[in-house]
Amino acid sequence: MQPDAAALPAPARALIAAVGHTPLVELSFVAEVAPGTRLFAKLESVNPGGSIKDRPVARMLVEAWRAGTFAGGRRLLDSSSGNAGISYAMLGAALGVGVTIVVPGNASRERLDRMRAHGAELIVTDPIEGYDFALREARRLAEADPDRYWHCDQYSNCNNWLAHFDGTAEEIVTQLSELGLGPPDALVAGIGTGGTLTGTGRRLRQANPHTHIAAVIPETFPGIEGLKPYGSPGDIVPELLDATLIDETLAVTSDQAVAMCARLARLGLYVGPSSGAFVHAALEVASQRRYPVIVTFLNDTGERYVSTGMWQQIATLRRT
Numbered sequence: 001m002q003p004d005a006a007a008l009p010a011p012a013r014a015l016i017a018a019v020g021h022t023p024l025v026e027l028s029f030v031a032e033v034a035p036g037t038r039l040f041a042k043l044e045s046v047n048p049g050g051s052i053k054d055r056p057v058a059r060m061l062v063e064a065w066r067a068g069t070f071a072g073g074r075r076l077l078d079s080s081s082g083n084a085g086i087s088y089a090m091l092g093a094a095l096g097v098g099v100t101i102v103v104p105g106n107a108s109r110e111r112l113d114r115m116r117a118h119g120a121e122l123i124v125t126d127p128i129e130g131y132d133f134a135l136r137e138a139r140r141l142a143e144a145d146p147d148r149y150w151h152c153d154q155y156s157n158c159n160n161w162l163a164h165f166d167g168t169a170e171e172i173v174t175q176l177s178e179l180g181l182g183p184p185d186a187l188v189a190g191i192g193t194g195g196t197l198t199g200t201g202r203r204l205r206q207a208n209p210h211t212h213i214a215a216v217i218p219e220t221f222p223g224i225e226g227l228k229p230y231g232s233p234g235d236i237v238p239e240l241l242d243a244t245l246i247d248e249t250l251a252v253t254s255d256q257a258v259a260m261c262a263r264l265a266r267l268g269l270y271v272g273p274s275s276g277a278f279v280h281a282a283l284e285v286a287s288q289r290r291y292p293v294i295v296t297f298l299n300d301t302g303e304r305y306v307s308t309g310m311w312q313q314i315a316t317l318r319r320t
Helices: 010-017 028-032 054-066 083-095 109-117 127-144 158-178 195-207 254-265 273-286 302-308 310-319
Strands: 024-026 038-043 075-079 099-104 121-125 149-151 186-190 212-218 248-252 293-298
Touching: 010 054, 010 083, 024 158, 028 273, 038 158, 038 273, 054 083, 054 158, 075 083, 075 127, 083 099, 083 109, 099 109, 099 127, 109 121, 109 302, 121 127, 127 149, 158 195, 158 293, 186 195, 186 273, 195 212, 212 273, 248 273, 254 273, 254 310, 273 293, 302 310
Parallel strands: 038 293, 075 099, 075 149, 099 121, 186 212, 186 293, 212 248
Antiparallel strands: 024 038
């Protein structure tokens, strides 16, 4: 379900109308580890901002706009590793809303360039400090100047997970039904803000109370862009994450994620490392041979990571 955008400026309405309704692609190579299992992935790079983050950001901004949050020139403020920042910058530009993003310095150059292209103000933090430091910095700025900033806070904003509950999960159920299949037996997702896992997981559990939910965790930090460390002392657990949904956690390394990106690229799917990590983990779930239908996400486009060197790394490995 799209947020009600009828009162918004025309450019914003057009962009928001294009969010969601993404293809559900089938990855047939799952048969190598689990014959008879079907693995599907939502191709989120076709969203206008190029990632799954368009979904929650559209809903959070529309609801804030309707509440008059930006009256008097108040700016939107949040922390982001990049994809949500692009969505904020893109939709903020269409709405005429000023946007300030606190970004860890490990965000790829392509992400930073695009946010700046839309006119966003960027505050780049030390990459070693990670996502949690950027989150704390955004909170500090919002508390110091509440008249200048509205802190969207995607880590605690309920419209984040509701966008996936009403939109992403409903699309999955409908698309599988069109293939003659019921709700998935397993869902594989990562934890950034926790919105995708929480919203999609809650709705899919309504459709099938036995849906197995696996959470993908980066084995090290900084490791895989967009995936948050989780489970170690000192890690900030996103306020909106419903950890009771998680049946299993799977650690994935950057090398494993990049290797899967290379394999997906050979199938025509040009995606970033978090998507590679999800599919790698989905194959691990499939290898248990307990879940006939598994769904995961291809979160964004591989074009967003050229400057990180991951594609050169893949090309080098193929030559050796």
